[in-house]
Amino acid sequence: MKIVLAMSGGVDSACAGLLLRRMGHEVLGVTMLIDGFPPSPAMDSGVKECCSKLGIEHRYIDVSETFHREVILPAAEACVSGLTPNPCSLCNPAVKFGELLKFTRSVGGELLATGHYVRQVRRNGKTFLRRGADRAKDQSYFLALLPEESAEKVIFPLGELTKPVIRVIASDYGFKFRKSEESEELCFVPPGINSGDEILRRAEVASRPGRIVFRGKTVGYHQGVHRVTLGQRQGLGVALGVPAFVKSIDARKAVVELETDSSTLMRDEFFLIRRGEAPMPEDGEYEIQIRYRSRPVRCTLSEISGGLYKVRTAQALRAVTPGQIGALYRGDELCGGGIIDLGDDL
Secondary structure: OEEEEEOOOOHHHHHHHHHHHHOOOEEEEEEEEOOOOOOOHHHHHHHHHHHHHHOOEEEEEEOHHHHHHHHHHHHHHHHHOOOOOOHHHHHHHHHHHHHHHHHHHHOOOOEEEOOOOEEEEEEOOEEEEEEOOOOOOOOHHHHOOOOHHHHOOEEOOOOOOOHHHHHHHHHHHOOOOOHHHHOOOOOOOOOOOOHHHHHHHHHOOOOOOEEEEEOOEEEEEEOOHHHOOOOOOOOOOOOOOOOOEEEEEEOOOOEEEEEOOHHHHEEEEEEEEOOOOOOOOOOEEEEEEOOOOOOOEEEEEEEEEOOEEEEEEEEEEEOOOOOOEEEEEEOOEEEEEEEEEOOOOO
């Protein structure tokens, strides 16, 4: 079988290629360029070394136009609206599994493979995604918006393995492991740069400074609502003498409100907005995960209108953040997801 492998020059995609080769598949490596520029020397050398050791061909494809349109612009709009977007979850359906699936078809490939730690199961003729065997590295949350049609054409060779096992495989085969690969920062944001600043820069959108208030009084100033998120405590540049966090963000007035009473951040009811062709399950009981590293909690889901769903959780959650992804599960199985909205303007 001919399989196209998404490669970054890192250990995960390299080991995915190795496993596919050991299974006897024909593998073609491909790396996305999201800036329209030649790859960095580090990436290029890493990819070439991997492909040379695996004995496979490799190509670069320029996806910068789609990346800008489908990831940067929506993320920038969310940022200036006082939301906290999840660029990776926007990128996966449109770019990583959108453009790469188009490329896969164009070269006669049957499947697209990636190094995600995600498993799959087929039932009643359909493919469903499941959490990776390594719960510490599970990346299913970021695929909550992936259309069902795309999931049918993807394979995840690392889904049943753990990161320690992958390190051993890489070492035994002679792949070099770099600790920098463990970074969970956004791939397009340079080290030390605020992600919101970088998103606005790429979108050519100006930031709007404003006030930070506490119980009606101005206690400081911010450089733009894109720099703060609900529940944030650090990096606000305000000293009240007691721990304070962001309670609300008024993007229209550029006002960030602080509070010290943590109970005001607790919420057991909010909404999910379906995006594009993202899967959303029928009304019923599920578990919902509102952040990549958060613990899933039991909830009930009910559709209010086309593409709008109400979520009621079994226990109150802290800082449910509009703009983030709410991923729905039943056990280890990913059922779908949407973009979180608190319902203030619905």
